[in-house]
Amino acid sequence: MKTFVLLLSCFCLSCANVQKPLDIQGHRGARGLMPENSIPAFMKALEESVTTLELDVVITKDKQVLVSHDPYMLSGICSKPNGEPVTKEEENGFNIYQMTYSEVEAFDCGSRGNARFPEQEKMATMKPLLSDVISLVEDYLDKNSLPKVGYNIEIKSLENEYNVSQPEVDEFSELVLGVIMERLTNDRFTIQSFDFNVLKHLHKAYPTVRLVALVENKEGVEANLEALGFTPEVYSPYYILLTKDDIDLIHKKGMKVIPWTVNDRKDMERLVAEGVDGIITDYPNLAKGLRE
Template sequence: MKKYISLTFCILFVYTQMFAQDFDLEGHRGARGLMPENTIPAFKKALDLGVTTLEMDVCISKDKKVVVSHEPYMNALYATKPNGLEVTKAEEASLNLYQMTYPQIKQFDTGKRGNALFPEQEKVATHKPLLSETIKACEAYIKEKGLKAVRYNIEIKSEEKEYGISQPETVEEFSNLVYQEIIKYLPANSVILQSFDFNVLKFWHKQIETKQYQNIALSALDEKTNPEKAFEELGFLPSFYSPYYKTLTKEQVQFCHEKNVKVVPWTVNTLEDMKKIKATGVDGLITDYPNRAKDL
């Protein structure tokens, strides 16, 4: 009996160390300030810097692949065409990922130009990876380097006006494609699913409640700066509330905590702002510069 109790305690201790962090440091799009966003080099960099969660975005390709990308198109800020020419702003709309197969998407480079908005970002030849490719690469890297396990905060990039245009026609189809990739490669308790599109979150909540989906934590991304209104619109309490950090107040953090909702704001990039936002009692933060958070 004592042996059983000891084993149980060890399992619980390991779980606590892995996923119940006191403060959740999330690498935004990997580590966008330092490496090309939403790429495997960026996620590996974030892991090297000790993040507890890898934050990433997903879109869907024409051949129904789950692609790690913030926009459902090739961004003129950093994308390069297969012929070596830079993608122009005028071309973005025509380079709709939902109208391109993944082999076509993979031919575009998304790192060797760097990003003028992030001067510290290293220029690296790379591409938009599949979600499956990303998870496998990160898990292998964690094992190779002997790093601590991390969570994956996966954002479904969805807008009502884009249904059927740059994304699947229904949130059900979009969600099912993403969910199948998640459960194929990760345990449910190591994943957070977030979105600004509350239709997506409502669908996931229903699927989880009816046992169609495993119990994956849901995070409400919000630009409205009002958790009470957000929760009312959702119709349920998410595990996480994730607002823009500049509009978050200590009172809002307390309101969320009273309802057992954790607060993880985005995107906090200076050490000064990190310290200020941590002082409000948040449970973590999302940043382009995980390296700057080492002094928190």
């Protein structure tokens, strides 16, 4: 009997120490390897066994939800329909919120590559619709009998850009959720934003939607939560600003902590050892086996 009790105690202790799976999120798909926020980037991320696809959305003139980090065509990566690179002086003139999707899809944002990511494969690719990304990803998972992945979708919003390169917070949120909720259950996605006005609106209007507070300031966890006014599902800071004490505090307050954007294996290993729940990275290939 004593032997049985001892074995049972050891078993329970072992169960208590089992770590939950680490959430590996492919940033903008797999920006270090493929053109950002493109169909090829998302497919590459799936090949690298991510558990979540991280992506950004903006709105076109005809109210389409477009997967893009910026509401303007960036000179560093995009080319005009005639093949000429977008110049820095032209960027503001290519305001996606003032362009229809048919106009947007004529731009190539992959052939020139990205100087910041020399390993990124150069290929012609356009900015896709969120609806198309979800459909193609889900088809790929089904056809290859792969487990479902999550979607961490950032609403790219800035207060000084309301009605300039984006709609107001409520309309923006409704357009995005209108696409998502037709295709995914609540457990399959999170909505993140640096704009706390977005998160406050969603918390009130859609209380069952899981929210992520993106942070890149030095105000600290307590001050940011006070500014937000509620406790989100996930606290997601720039990894450089994150300490072990922060991680412990975030967990104590009932949130997960998933830092961005971690592109060095040693940094990944350190953060995992300190207790983060996930990693957002441009290089999901570097994150394999982090908890093995």
